[in-house]
Amino acid sequence: MSRPPLPPFTEGSAREKVRLAEDGWNSRDPAKVALAYTEDTVWRNRVEFPRSRAEAQAFLERKWAKELDYRLIKELWAFTGDRIAVRFAYEYHDDSGTWFRAHGNENWEFAPDGLMRHRHASINEHPIKEEDRKFRWPLGRRPDDHPGLSDLGL
Template sequence: MEQKHPLPPFTLATAKQKIQLAEDAWNSQNPEKVSLAYTVDSEWRNRNTFINGRNEIVSFLTEKWKNELNYKLKKEYWAHSDNRIAVRFEYEYKNKHGKWLRAYGNENWEFDKNGLMEKRYASINDLEIEEKDRQV
């Protein structure tokens, strides 16, 4: 059986560990690696896009990182319960036109008993910035 530690129920320490593992995976910009943290039928809302399952996750992230160059993400703990974690995040990237942007928002995560994320709901806003104003 496929598992992704730490497993629920989460403590403060294991919730923060799960968040750091997610941040590290996303900063690898490896769609296949990232997708393995999710159930095969995982359900996402990312801005106005709805994504279902690992295959769609890989396709989505592949396209995302073709357009979001110099990507760097930081996630922060917000709250948790037995099998749910809420995070605040921000990331910066340069688009194909050379403009820098900072994306920031909140995510709500729900995990199955094996520590795989079943649901990911992300509310994200973008702000155009100057390179000199980068924070991440």
Template sequence: MENKRYPLPPFTMETALQKVQAAEDAWNTRDPEKICLAYTVDTEWRNRTDFVNGREEVKQFLKDKWERELDYKLKKELWGFKENRMAVRFEYEWHNAEGQWYRSYGNELWEFDENGLMKKRYASINDLEINENDRYL
């Protein structure tokens, strides 16, 4: 039996906003061990052109991500929700090992199980090279 991850669906405006804020806060820790617990053991992801299946693959994906995307800072915004699904807009800033900064923009579609764990995450993301002094996150 998996733990519950509150708030649970079906979402209201208040609980949908709480869920998005919790995801933003968790991802900004850059802690794959903690973050992966918000997903079902058999979670299904599409992230850019990567397909990730299961909590263990999520954990490894996030470890690899933050080895490349340094000083990562994320902001998420709820765009819509219905029952156990959400649409979220996000942007994040990071730099690579050579010091080039990026702002990455995208949209995510989320689907949750009855325990409030995310079972599906589909993300489309674009990157924009920026100067360090153009950062705002």
């Protein structure tokens, strides 16, 4: 299986890879999203350390069962060869209705077939008021005309 765009990345292909990752995560489909990672993918996500595609999928199932109405924006920060760095923010609410905004950075390393081999994420979050939400598009893919992180001042 191949997952274009493939490394080595150009600015254009890195931006495309970031948008494809954002679109996948905004689908909130753990099985679909997990297919973007190698079978032996290695993650660091807060205090969890998935060590395979199956563990990554299980992580995503738990995540989106708790993080309701999840909406994400990713933005390219840097790239070289087979690596991409992104910054991101996402909003969600928990089962009590409290809204949160999470901010973070990810470092990605890709296999030659374009599947992600390593994903290292650093994330901070804080509660927000419903009226302070900035990500209000219908669930699913962020519309092309919706502002990105820099445009939103995030």
